Amino acid sequence: MRAVESAGQMRAVVEAALAAGINHLETAPAYGPAEVHLGAALRELAIPPQHLLLTSKLLPGVDLASGQAQLRASLQRLGVARLDNLAVHGLNRPEHLDWALQGDGAALLGWAQAEGLVGQVGFSSHGSVALIERALASDRFGFCSLHLHLFDQERLPLARQALAAGIGVMAISPADKGGRLYDPPPELVEDCSPFAPLPLAYRFLLAAGVSTLTLGAAQPADLGWAVALAGADGPLTAAEQEALARLAEAGQRRLGAEACGQCRACLPCPSEVPIPALLRLRNLALGHGMTPFASERYNLIGRADHWWEALDASACHRCGDCLPRCPHGLPIPDLLAATHRLLAAPPRRRLWG
Template identity: 70%
Template sequence: MTATRRPFGRGPAVSLFTLGTMRALASQAQMDAVVRAALEAGINHLETAPAYGPAETFLGAALARLERQGRRPDGGWVVTSKILPGVSFSEGRSQLQASLKRLGLHHLPNLAVHGINRQEHLLWAQDGEGQQLLQWARDSGLVGQVGFSSHGSHALIAEAIASGLFEFCNLHLHLLDPSRMELAHDALARGMGVLAISPADKGGRLWDPSPTLCEDCAPIPPLTLAYRYLLAAGISTLTVGATQPQDLDLAHRLAKASGALSPAERSALTRLEQRRRQRLGQEHCGQCRSCLPCPNQVPIPELLRLRNLRLGHDLQAFTQERYNLIGRAGHWWEQLDASACQGCGDCLPRCPHDLPIPDLLAETHRLLAAPPRRRLWG
């Protein structure tokens, strides 16, 4: 089908939705099925990484099979893969060449630095062997453009965007966590492509919403509203981590849904915000980040965001899962949970809404602390 495409940095235009390959790893047959479904849904952009186990190998075989059948999107596939920061020039060069071999490609349209999550990751890309590696990848013709993904702080992401080193970025942009939208709009204004990471799953397990959230978004399903919110804001492309072809049905239906929000969608967004605020009352955290920095390094806004979602929309499973991942995912997620608050009160005079932050953090821990769940990979 002919689907809407948007500019993505200086590279080829991409479909409104991107197939993320991290969840189709059970077998080659599973990857084949979801890639075929992506093609039928009008998707031309595929996102993968060596860190996703056999994803590149499975994807390369799936693309080769479709190529033999003469099946490809108009203009061909646009593939994004990644490389972890910190590797030496020689090691990185070998890793990139190995990725191309696994994918069956001579040229990779997009190469992302996989996780600029700490300052040293950005410094690696700005100078020394990292800068040498990224420049060689471009100059050699093996890579079309370079970008980055990040699970890092707002300040770090803003610095990476402003550095001028990158043509695109992959960010956590979600209906229920719009705090990074300002960063996305800055990147778009600079001509960068912006990919929204996991707006369905990391955005609140919206494929399995609570009855409360469904009522708050009615008559629009929460996942549909989340996708439309991001697309109407001009985000270049949204990832869908499909495990089966049916997971791409909504992306198929919304393949051309790039227009402005409808009155019904605007009304649903307003109601969603109003109901969350009503339930939380004067204890609603507006995510202004004025409480930072915490002398004990407690990530106050992120923790109170989870509290907002737990009490505001009854997202128990999602918030517990995210909370109990804290300290277990290295630099990919927060390191300290609410129990690290020492009650020093340093944040209290900085909060413009006079929130009793230490008390709210203690409540957050009581609400969400539970036996941790295993990560999807690793």
């Protein structure tokens, strides 16, 4: 989704990926010219199909005929007769899941497999835990792509549930949406020492059993982490566990008694404010110096449709409903107001939208 400025850029990234031992390429029609450039790269590099796993995606909600035409167009752009994996791109709302299980989406996915155009069917989701649980329990999907990050572990139990059921799990953007870990602030570098933040975060996910980690390369040099982490699966070492413990302790020390424990006892909010998600960003900004990342995410709220939260901290009406439920006695309305003052900034455009 990032190597899309030219066919030459895509070819260079794909060539470097193959050299690094990567065998899974994931794209989508929604990523601008990505499929066109990737198809050209595959043809020019003459890669035998059996050497790669190829995944693309379709947005939910289309009727059967339109979905069939979109899938055929993806195959044509990629220059292949079959996808290994087809994902519902952004299964974020209940109506998206209904479409995939009972509506035109169910017919589309069934047709694609029956015609031999795709191998397994899965989904990516930025939705709620309850929605993802429903999707995993449906027995319809062979894999899922979820936000699984060292600094956002809410969905890790879902990943374990999926893996136990034989469902493949891909972590969405551990380096970028997981905290811009390719450009860590000094506090975070210190907190993770002697390890760099990005490989420590990847190792955390590998040790949790996550099947596939994404790299999101825009240039060949971005794939250096794939080389460095080759064969780096298995349990966390004692040194890695100690580093993660120091990381947690450092964040707690800087936040003091105002650290949000992410227990979610404050929910539901009568005003539908996503309190834990907002206070998690505050935790990262004040606890680990990750203000640029936290501000970037905060200022996408309400501007990314169903791909991210709809309400920011300014939607808090100070009703106090959350206060008696917080086991730590946090002054939640005050913390939300402080979070808004800290992170609110002019909006930035999403990479894809």
